[in-house]
Amino acid sequence: MNAGRRLRILRRMRGWTQEELASGIASIAHLSNMENGKSEISDYYISKFASKLGVSPEFLRGDDPPSLTEEYDEVIPEFNEALILYNLQTADALRPRVEALAEQIANIDKKVNAYRLMATYHIRRRKLEDAKTWLEKMDWWIDEGISLYTKMLALRTKGTYAFYRGDYITAYDYFCAALEITHHLPIDVEVAYVHYNMASVLDRMKKDNREILYYWTKFYEIAQLLGRWYEMGVAQLALAVIHMRYRDLLACETCLRAAQQILSRFESPYLQGYLHFNMGSLLIKKNMHEQGVAKYREAIKILQQHGYEIDSLRIYLALAQHYQEIGDVLNLRNSTKEGIRLAKQLNLLVEQYDLQVYLAMAEQALGNDDRTQKLLQEALAFYAQHNYREQAAQTAEKIGDLFHGKRKYKEAAKYYKLATTFQKGGTVE
Numbered sequence: 001m002n003a004g005r006r007l008r009i010l011r012r013m014r015g016w017t018q019e020e021l022a023s024g025i026a027s028i029a030h031l032s033n034m035e036n037g038k039s040e041i042s043d044y045y046i047s048k049f050a051s052k053l054g055v056s057p058e059f060l061r062g063d064d065p066p067s068l069t070e071e072y073d074e075v076i077p078e079f080n081e082a083l084i085l086y087n088l089q090t091a092d093a094l095r096p097r098v099e100a101l102a103e104q105i106a107n108i109d110k111k112v113n114a115y116r117l118m119a120t121y122h123i124r125r126r127k128l129e130d131a132k133t134w135l136e137k138m139d140w141w142i143d144e145g146i147s148l149y150t151k152m153l154a155l156r157t158k159g160t161y162a163f164y165r166g167d168y169i170t171a172y173d174y175f176c177a178a179l180e181i182t183h184h185l186p187i188d189v190e191v192a193y194v195h196y197n198m199a200s201v202l203d204r205m206k207k208d209n210r211e212i213l214y215y216w217t218k219f220y221e222i223a224q225l226l227g228r229w230y231e232m233g234v235a236q237l238a239l240a241v242i243h244m245r246y247r248d249l250l251a252c253e254t255c256l257r258a259a260q261q262i263l264s265r266f267e268s269p270y271l272q273g274y275l276h277f278n279m280g281s282l283l284i285k286k287n288m289h290e291q292g293v294a295k296y297r298e299a300i301k302i303l304q305q306h307g308y309e310i311d312s313l314r315i316y317l318a319l320a321q322h323y324q325e326i327g328d329v330l331n332l333r334n335s336t337k338e339g340i341r342l343a344k345q346l347n348l349l350v351e352q353y354d355l356q357v358y359l360a361m362a363e364q365a366l367g368n369d370d371r372t373q374k375l376l377q378e379a380l381a382f383y384a385q386h387n388y389r390e391q392a393a394q395t396a397e398k399i400g401d402l403f404h405g406k407r408k409y410k411e412a413a414k415y416y417k418l419a420t421t422f423q424k425g426g427t428v429e
Contacts, residue, residue: 003034003041003060004037004039006060006062007021007049007060009140009141010053010055010060011035011053018032018035026045046060059104061106062106062108064105071097071101072101072114075094075098075101076098076114076117078090078094079095079098079117080117083120083121083124085230085268085270086268086271086308088125088307089307091121091124095118095121098121101114102114102118108141108143108145109150112141112142112146112150113153115138116134116157118134119135119161123161125310126164126310126346128165135161138154142154148184149185152178152181152185155174155175155177155178156174156178156194156197159171159172159174159201162174163200163204166350166388168201168204168205169205171201172201175194175197178194179194179195189223191222192222192231193219195216195218195219195222196219196234199238202215212242213239216235216242217239219231219238229266230263230266230268230271232262233271234271236259237259237274239255240253240259241278241281244281244285247285253282256279256282259275263275269302269303269305269306269308270306270308273299273302273306273308273311273315274299276295276298276299276302277296277314279295280292280294280296280299280318283295284322289322292322293319299312300315303315309345313346316338316342317351317355319335319339320355321358324358329366332358333362336358336359339351339355340352343355353378353379353383353391354379354391356375357375357376357391359375360398363375364402373399376395376398376402377399379391380392380399380418383395389423389425392418392422393419393420396415396422397415397416399415400412
């Protein structure tokens with residue numbers, strides 16, 4: 001990327017017109033020619049424009065001092081590995097240095113990588129608006145000059161952002177594009193994680209378990225080839241879930257034992273929490289309900305004690321589903337209230353309203369129809385406003401059922417129609 005392209009990107013990032021940047025330095029026509037590569041940019045103009053834009057002349061030229069390159073090569077791999085391992089304490093400590101590097105580094109591949117890692121960090125912390133800001137910065141610098149590898153990383157990160165936004169179709173498209181690029185790349189851990197991403201998004205889209213199984217198996221095979229024990233443990237946990245869906249509880253138990261053995265090599269409270277979560281699910285499948293719930297509670301405790309409160313909300317949702325399935329209304333109400341309080345503290349609205357729908361079901365079972373209606377309508381309003389169509393359709397249908405039970409057929413028909421609209425991909429003003 002030449003200095004002219006950098007000049008144009010920096011100007012546009014700041015929202016400046018050519019007139020505003022050129023003022024006091026050069027004519028608009030001359031600046032336009034420099035940005036378009038029709039005129040060489042002399043050292044005089046490099047110095048003047050760099051000063052006005054608040055960057056170094058070396059940055060405009062695309063030159064990185066050796067000290068900056070050395071710091072990048074030291075910090076970025078450690079930060080990346082911390083994010084992969086969900087070691088958020090280490091990531092927190094390194095974040096300021098990575099943030100500075102992302103802004104200072106001139107090499108385009110390194111810059112895009114640093115931006116996407118900052119986005120990934122905020123995704124891990126579920127600060128999606130902050131992640132969006134870093135992705136927007138990243139997009140400014142992506143051009144035909146970046147490597148295929150960097151392009152694959154950028155696509156993966158954009159897909160991950162869409163995934164956590166609940167936009168699984170967009171996430172799937174990004175992951176498919178990244179997967180296509182991997183066919184032209186040597187195998188490494190990032191290539192392995194493209195298969196992880198594919199399995200995860202297909203799971204959320206409720207696709208065929210055989211296709212999901214294929215990608216988890218590929219993830220495991222690549223991890224095994226690379227000698228990446230952590231990823232092998234992650235894959236075994238995921239494979240256990242797939243076998244559980246097939247009701248092959250023996251295979252599920254085998255995978256969980258393998259995961260437990262592998263993960264004993266690591267001090268990873270994050271994965272230990274999920275291991276207990278999956279063990280609890282297996283016990284529940286075996287109709288050992290009390291033991292299963294105890295494992296769920298243990299998983300919540302492990303995750304919350306080590307700063308993974310966000311991830312513990314997934315287990316509150318599993319608890320709610322379990323209590324609803326067995327008709328334990330009081331525990332359903334109590335556990336959902338507990339989870340909602342945590343979701344509110346963390347300002348995680350999707351999880352808050354997902355749990356609120358379960359709370360509404362508990363209130364309905366207790367005969368509190370007015371409270372049920374209020375809770376469901378609040379959830380529906382949120383889902384509709386933020387275009388969470390699947391949840392909106394399910395919630396609208398529940399409200400329709402509530403009115404139908406009251407023999408308010410006109411109101412019921414209204415919400416059934418809403419549910420159909422959302423199911424067909426429509427939106428409601």
